[in-house]
Amino acid sequence: MERFDVAVVGGGPAGSSAAHGAASAGASAVVLEKGVPRADRPDRLGPDSTDAAGILDYWVDIMDIHPDEMPDDVVLGELDRAEFIGPNESLTMRSTGISSSYDHFGFCMQRARFDDFLRDRAVEVGATYRTGASVRNVETDLDRSEGPRHRLELASGEQVGAEVLILADGPQRQVTSGVLDEYLPFDVTDRLSTRETNHIAYQEHRRLPDPVFEEVAGAIKFWWGHMPGHTAYPWIFPNDDNVARIGLTMPIGLSLDDVSDRDAYPLLNPDDDRVPQGSEYIRRLLEQEYGDEYDVESDFPVVEDRGKSDGTETYAISSTRPIDSPTAAGIAVVGGAMGSTSAFHEGGDHTAVRTGAIAGELAATGDLTAYNDRWKAAVGDEVLRNVAMADVVRDYHPDDWDWAFATARKLLDSGGGYSILKAKNIRAGFGAARLVASYKRAKFAARNGRYVQIPETDYVV
Known part of the structure; x- marks a missing residue:
């Protein structure tokens, strides 16, 4: 059985970033990626990549990777606006309203090349990246006297041992659900059903x-x-x-x-x-x-x-409500598998990269205790915004979207993006008060990490 300090299941943005973080800190790390063929990646198997909208300006800072670091063929074009079109009303935003180090509204990218960039980046610092490595089963022995804490069985029959396990297998959670089920007093599908x-x-x-x-x-x-x-x-x-x-x-x-x-x-x-x-x-x-x-x-x-x-x-695409990880078992869930990506704005590469990087850095020390607090400090504001907005629009019908866009358009003079939802705009008329107040209520209800659908306290380790 081959042994590593850190085993990562899934080689997308979260998994490659986790391996990069662990290897950069001196740990031995392996990424186990089942590998799928793609027409736009003809010479190399890799993750089941998905071309999302792109990266917005402040996402660059969350991701902590600037496009200048990427190969030229990753970035396909710069963005200068987002257009939201209702049945009868529309809204154009030229600013996210959040300060950032990136000079443009955002950029579109070629996702498969982005994945390959993150993979090569991890390998360059010493991580091992294996494709065609489908994980069939994970066994964890917390009371071991010797041997690795986690044993991963591959479809090939091989076994990989690791002290720390990072689950980055995306929103379908084909490995994650089975692993977490061992530590939950309820059926994991009660909270993480793919259909729900x-x-x-x-x-x-x-x-x-x-x-x-x-x-x-x-x-x-x-x-x-x-x-x-x-x-x-x-x-x-x-x-x-x-x-x-x-x-x-x-x-x-x-x-x-x-x-x-x-x-x-x-x-x-x-x-x-x-x-x-x-x-x-x-x-x-x-x-x-x-x-x-x-x-x-x-x-x-x-x-x-x-x-x-x-x-x-x-x-x-995973839901906008993430989960904590059973860190006491030496397990961290990252990216789409933890639900940090968002159906509300069709994106999550930035939160996947950041949560993976945090988990990898901590995994190198052998102690994941701080992970759940660290990811909330890094991406919690972003998750909270997405959860709040998704809750606000949950029962919207076509005429509600027209009303929201017409109302928001009147507020654009005071700033763009999320800044139109600042409390000061409650005084900008009844419509504005209704829009802003509903958002503030939703944020308040999800405050202090209440947006987490499986908190760490639910795990029995």
Whole structure:
């Protein structure tokens, strides 16, 4: 059995960052990544990468990796705004309202290359990164007199031993759920059921006509109130060479029987007997926005050599409510597996990188005791914002989105981004008071780490 100080399950942003943090501090670290083929990573197996919206300005500081450190082909283009489009109202934000060291609104990136950059970065400082290494089982012996605390059995039959285990297997938690179940007095799926805590996302890489790409260049665009479901929305994210990622996110298992005002959603048709598939939603969005001037199928072709397979990707996004880790057992859960990513704003690479880095740094010492406090200090404000906003909009219908965008637009003169939700704006009229107060109530309810859905005190170690 091969032994390491730290074993990391999953080689995405969180896992590679954990290995980098551990190896940088002198520990021996191995990343065990099952490896999946991708059309845009033809010569190398790696994690089941997902192209998210990109990185916003203050996310650079959370991530603690500046784009100047990345290879040139990772960053596809700079962003200067976010556009939020309701059925009848819209809002454009050119500032996140949060100070940062990055000079632009944000940037779009090629996620597979970003993953490879983080992987190479970890290997350069001494970490071992193995693909084709699928973890089948984990056994932990806390009372051992000799031998490693954790024994990981791979699909190949090999065993890997480690003193510290870092779980970074993403929002589907294929390994994490089984490991945590040993330390919880309830069935882990009661809190971490994929259908309850995750969203499903689908996107296509399409080449846009010149005038359309010029219109969307520099913007991440979201259509809220156009399709049913909590934090359900389509998007367009520009990349390079006139290509954009066009996709959507929605709850898993949504039924039209639960939608009372179907006629209010522009992307639903009267004869729909079930929620449309992702590809159909995208076709309807493009027809709605550009069908008067273009033939969608011929003028917006799918770029088949991008994305995961044939220009498309389907993937899970974790909920906005994270979990603590059973650190007394020498286990840390990071990134999407811990739920630090967000369906609300379609992103989480920054929190994945940061939580992984913290866990790796502590793992090198052999003591994870401080991990749950450390990750909250580093990304807690970000998680709290996402949880609060997701709770505020939980029961929003199309007309609520129109009202929210119209109200927020009136507040933009006092600042951009989250700054429009500052308490001072409660005095800016009834609508503003309602918007700001609802956000403040949601933040207050989730304060002091109450956004955590499995606190450390729930674990029995």
